[in-house]
Amino acid sequence: MADQGKEVASQGPRALPHHAGHRERLRHRARMAGLHHLPDYELLELFLFRSQPQGDVKPIAKALLTRFGSLAAVLAASVEDLVTVRTEDTRGRTKAVGAETALDLVALHEVAQRVAKEPAARRPVISSWTALLAYVRVALQHEPREQFRVLYLDNRNQLILDEVQNRGTVDHAPVYPREVVRRGLEVSAKAMILVHNHPSGDPTPSRADIEMTKQIVQAAQALGVEVHDHLIVGREGVSSLKQLGLM
Known part of the structure; x- marks a missing residue:
């Protein structure tokens, strides 16, 4: 011992x-x-x-x-x-x-999204372009799978609803134009902004993106709803189809 x-x-x-x-x-x-x-x-x-x-x-x-x-x-x-x-x-x-x-x-990511969303929700979205871009980048810039969402706006361009319409694979998320517009009518939206991401990082619109946008614009116009823009988010930035003259 x-x-x-x-x-x-x-x-x-x-x-x-x-x-x-x-x-x-x-x-x-x-x-x-x-x-x-x-x-x-x-x-x-x-x-x-x-x-x-x-x-x-x-x-x-x-x-x-x-x-x-x-x-x-x-x-x-x-x-x-x-x-x-x-x-x-x-x-x-x-x-x-x-x-x-x-x-x-x-x-923590959800908190960051909500904080980024607050300025866009408090003011008209169109006149708060910087806040809008900051919000969509936080929400989608690093999303590993393609996601299609719609920002539904009232007649003063204020945000009514930000809704994920579809989640897909690394390079495709199915979108149904009639469903996008139908949901807008349900929430009494007067306008909408389409948003989706490219997990590849390159926000350049594809032919499918352009064609799908045209279909939604046509369906929405027939029912008196305006599509302000379609934003494509990638790690390299955000592309606006309206600014590119593609809608």
Whole structure:
């Protein structure tokens, strides 16, 4: 027993993990220098501290950015895609994003969308072009699958409803012109703005985009509803079919 005691004593205090104190140091740096000075992975770490209250989250933050390519793309990812992200710590133990962390990240994206939407909803959409572009880019710029949505407007061009009409694959979302117009009549819309994304990143309109727009414009005009524009969102920017003279 005495020999055992000597052996334990000789081992000294247990070594602290390499990340001990990192959370407080990062929080202190954020308070002193400001959040805007933090790189994306550290900003993401700060958020992950709340979802994962123990352990080193830096590897997870970096793995998320590596997998999706940017902070905006991380927040735009689905729960199903987020939970597939895994990494290993220095001891070779696997760490995963987990369902709760994934839901928190998706919730943060929803908050960002609603904040971006507020200025567009408070003022006439047409006279708030900058706010409108900011909103559609937050909503769709990093969406991994094609999504078609419609902004329905009243007679003062204020937003009545932003509705996702269809979600599709990486390069196609089916659109039914009569359904788009029918929904407009249901919500008493006087005008609409069509919006969809190109997951490839290039917002250049395709022939199918142009033809589909013409069909919706014709169907809407027959019922007294105006189509103001069709915006195509990509990582490289936003294209306006009206500005391009394609509608």
